[in-house]
Amino acid sequence: MWYMNEERQLMQNIAKEFVENEVKPVALEIDKKDEFPLKLFKRAGELGFLGVTFPEEFGGLGGDNTTLALIIEELSKSSPVLAVAIGAHSLLAGGMLNMLGSPEQKEKYLKPAATGEIILACGSTESAGGSNHIEHNTKAVLDGDEWVINGGKVLISNIHYANAYVVLAVTDDKVDPVTREGMSAFIIDADTPGFEVSKPEVKLGWHGSSTGTISFKNCRIPKENLLGPLNGALRAMFVSVRDEFLSCGPMGLGMAEAAYEMALNYSLEREQQGQNMYDRLQVTRHKLVKMFTEIQTLRALVYSSYALKDQGHLALAEGRMLKVKGAEVSEYVAREAIQIFGGVGTIVDTGVERFWRDAKVLAIGGASVEALNEQIGYMIRNKMV
Template identity: 30%
Template sequence: MIMQLSEEHEALRATVEDFAQKEVAPAIADFYIREEFPYDLVATMGEMGLFGLPVPEEYGGMGGDYVALCVALEELGRVDQSVAITLEAGVSLGIMPIQRFGSDEQKQRWLPDLAAGKALGGFGLTEAGGGSDAGATRTTATQDAGDWVINGSKAFITNSGTRITSHVTVTAVTDKRDDGKKEISAILVPSGTVGFTVAPSYSKVGWNASDTHELAFSDCRVPEENLVGQRGKGYGQFLSILDEGRIAIAALATGAAQGCVDESVRYAHERQAFGAAIGTYQAIQFKIAEMESRTVAARLAWHDAAEKMAAGKSFTKEAAIAKLLSSNAAMDNAREATQIFGGYGFMNEYPVARHYRDSKILEIGEGTSEVQKMLIARRLGL
């Protein structure tokens, strides 16, 4: 297991930590309260090369690995989840479908701006009637005169409506298979395409500085060459993308859990009650000790999954374990940190309040906790 980061990964971690503490932390509360997308912070992350970390150099990326992305996400997640999820979704869901399965022409056209953070891509899988049951896709795409004609809708799509969103890759039913089940394919839809409508932003409990929309497709036509990967393989492609993404989400969630520990330790030293710092009381010490234990376990879990992925081994079970443990750790730590802060923990100006509002979605997005348990059980032969 990756018990110690390499020198290169440690240097990256320190660089992202510095950015998160000096640039993200002082500014993000205002974006969050206004529910405004932080374009300047995203641009800076692009200039730092964060969006291009796992992208080959020939497409404008840094030529690094997925561990590097996860290291960056953990550090960002310590400070703010909205900024972290913008990077995570921008890479895992915007870039990876094209990088893993796209044609050479698609890679040449779309990856350079995505890797530079000048553009963002969305991942259109979830529908109003099919979240965990992604195979229940209703959106359709039929061929006509050299085009795909898409009809349907998608829900809860991250990075889909910013002014720098370049495209959304969507799953759609393109036919029926011989066994009667749906043939699902992936198709790239550029922003601004006629018939592609982005609804107003959702009013969300958390992640208020990230971009999330419902999408509608009404006789939306794109060229046949916008098919991403093989026809009929879209569902399987997206499942593999989700496996990778779960490691990234686990790293982000681990960062959130660590951020709650960091804030709680600081506050326990500063806050006085009954004539002493609250950190001198065993009740607070035990809470923070449990928080730290959960965080360390979550970090080991995503490291284990990332190592197996890097080695080309099967990592579905490990990714599910990492996602399950880390999202639980983030939610549990956010609840405990809010309790430690008392009334101040209920005020949005404090990072623990944002973590409390943000962390619940970590147990839902990119596969609910129940889905992770199902995947783990299946790998155990149950």
């Protein structure tokens, strides 16, 4: 492949070996038990997967973005939810810390996060709506040397397992609808008095991602836990979430490849009237051809977008396009894979239907594809693409 080099190949081989020996044997059980993949997450830290692009001085590998994409693709072929947990930790919360953190904050939080010593989560969404920041109510008020936080966030990943949360709160009268000024980011340790975590929700997919509500009741944190510019968190987040959006490309790609491989093998093995399904039924063959074509199209978009990012481009629109396309292709391929399996495709133990459930959630978790298309539309209108 044009995007491979020796270093990337090495990391991809490590990821493949990890998946084959440690992830595959437990991936279906994690989905069935809805259990956070803690052991795999810690192993991912030991292998360097949690801090691929973090600077070496803060425990990262100082690697490039394409290497990260290759790792996410491999993990997602077997356990998409492991990739989700890493996304919330390394890309959402870790990304904000890496971009906005002071050297002291990076030393305290980014460094142990890079190795998996601590787990991070990121809280932005409120019940008013994920992208409706104008009506978000969580407020932070400065009182002497402390920020006092009140309010709550919903649908937050990695709850209960996270040691620290990067949280957005209103720090002005309200968020300005035009400039988006008025919201700031804070680092909150999970054991801070006044900070509470709900029971995880039971969800359609992403089983094991431990998603739920966090709330703040007069939660006092030190003044120095403000992360980045006062009132400027939304502008910063517009850039930092790009990396999480980008990662939905290789995540969707890995899921689609896994579902396709399972369906292809099944069609070659399943015999009816003395012939396998692939050779007997043109409709099955054509389904697989279309699935394969969609996968190769997504692969081209994923690695050309990551190449752009590695060349120093901001890739704001590309990030959003990868999230949309990654969700669409994986949902389509997984849906068709279930169809090729027929009745057994609907049985959880077959292991194919979970890719469809996870792909459906990918179109919403982190940001809905419709909200992202609106942002891409804005960028097209303003010649930012």
